[in-house]
Amino acid sequence: MRKYRLRTDLDRAAVGDYALPLGMLPVSLPAPEQGYTLTYELGDDADASHYVFHVVVSHDRLKRVAQDALDLMPEEVTPVLEVSSRDAYRSVDVFVAREGMPLERFLSVWREYEPILLEDASVGFGATAEEPMMEVFLDAWKGLSIHAPLAMRGRIERVLARHGLKEVLQTWPDSLERTEEPCTTQREVLAVEDDEDPDLDEILLQLREALDLELDVDPEENTDEQGRELGYVLWQAIALVEDRRRPGHGAYVFCWLTARNLAEVETLLMGRIETMSEWEFAGFYSVDRCTFDDRPEELNSLAPRRSKGEIHSINIDTW
Numbered sequence: 001m002r003k004y005r006l007r008t009d010l011d012r013a014a015v016g017d018y019a020l021p022l023g024m025l026p027v028s029l030p031a032p033e034q035g036y037t038l039t040y041e042l043g044d045d046a047d048a049s050h051y052v053f054h055v056v057v058s059h060d061r062l063k064r065v066a067q068d069a070l071d072l073m074p075e076e077v078t079p080v081l082e083v084s085s086r087d088a089y090r091s092v093d094v095f096v097a098r099e100g101m102p103l104e105r106f107l108s109v110w111r112e113y114e115p116i117l118l119e120d121a122s123v124g125f126g127a128t129a130e131e132p133m134m135e136v137f138l139d140a141w142k143g144l145s146i147h148a149p150l151a152m153r154g155r156i157e158r159v160l161a162r163h164g165l166k167e168v169l170q171t172w173p174d175s176l177e178r179t180e181e182p183c184t185t186q187r188e189v190l191a192v193e194d195d196e197d198p199d200l201d202e203i204l205l206q207l208r209e210a211l212d213l214e215l216d217v218d219p220e221e222n223t224d225e226q227g228r229e230l231g232y233v234l235w236q237a238i239a240l241v242e243d244r245r246r247p248g249h250g251a252y253v254f255c256w257l258t259a260r261n262l263a264e265v266e267t268l269l270m271g272r273i274e275t276m277s278e279w280e281f282a283g284f285y286s287v288d289r290c291t292f293d294d295r296p297e298e299l300n301s302l303a304p305r306r307s308k309g310e311i312h313s314i315n316i317d318t319w
């Protein structure tokens with residue numbers, strides 16, 4: 001596993017006394033009121049009534065607040081990762097652990113990746129729990145959400161008070177939701193100076209492998225964010241393979257294909273890799289749906305409408 005480094009050439013931006021993560025620059029961003037909002041969520045058949053704390057605090061205080069919030073979680077948790085999506089029909093990719101795990105295992109991974117999680121403005125990370133029903137999640141804007149049972153309200157308020165945080169009417173002004181122009185821009189925070197430095201995609205792959213995370217979509221469905229069925233679309237998939245004859249060597253398999261859903265993508269590409277005697281499938285690096293206009297030049301002759309799943313091109317990049 002290759003170790004990541006953060007850039008050292010970036011100056012941290014701030015609005016008022018609120019320091020931003022390194023990956024975010026203000027454009028027309030007003031300063032928030034630091035503190036937390038508290039919302040009562042009425043329960044239903046699936047979930048009990050609970051409180052939702054949403055904490056907004058300057059970056060120089062965020063690490064300690066987040067750690068204290070995570071320490072409130074029970075002994076077994078389920079990690080959740082959110083990242084800005086490259087998928088043409090989805091804005092956010094959500095990855096969830098296949099099963100619960102000990103809190104200490106989650107915290108060990110949190111500590112290892114904490115610098116990038118606190119600084120990158122495209123990634124959100126946290127965990128949920130069932131007994132009691134809880135969630136602690138750091139979103140891409142580095143707001144900290146705490147979902148907790150009614151009985152835990154006083155305990156959480158005392159934890160936040162230790163950090164000088166009080167309940168406020170609002171943190172970010174409501175006007176942000178009505179702003180049409182972006183009020184911030186993002187920038188890369190990882191130091192990627194040569195082939196030995198992992199990029200964000202590789203870091204996210206490491207996180208997914210460390211916590212056994214999988215994309216939280218139904219592999220048999222293929223819909224957009226409005227729930228509309230898409231049918232056969234163009235996909236770009238990148239798979240990882242290992243060299244059967246040379247341990248420690250492998251390759252990225254870049255594939256363009258048409259498929260009706262994620263399950264068919266996996267079946268087609270894994271089936272093709274099985275025919276390659278020198279390579280053994282090791283996992284998927286990324287799988288994204290693409291618009292027809294996003295196709296590469298090599299697929300210029302591809303028909304815009306297709307009615308069956310098939311692989312159009314494969315390229316292998318060894319390492």
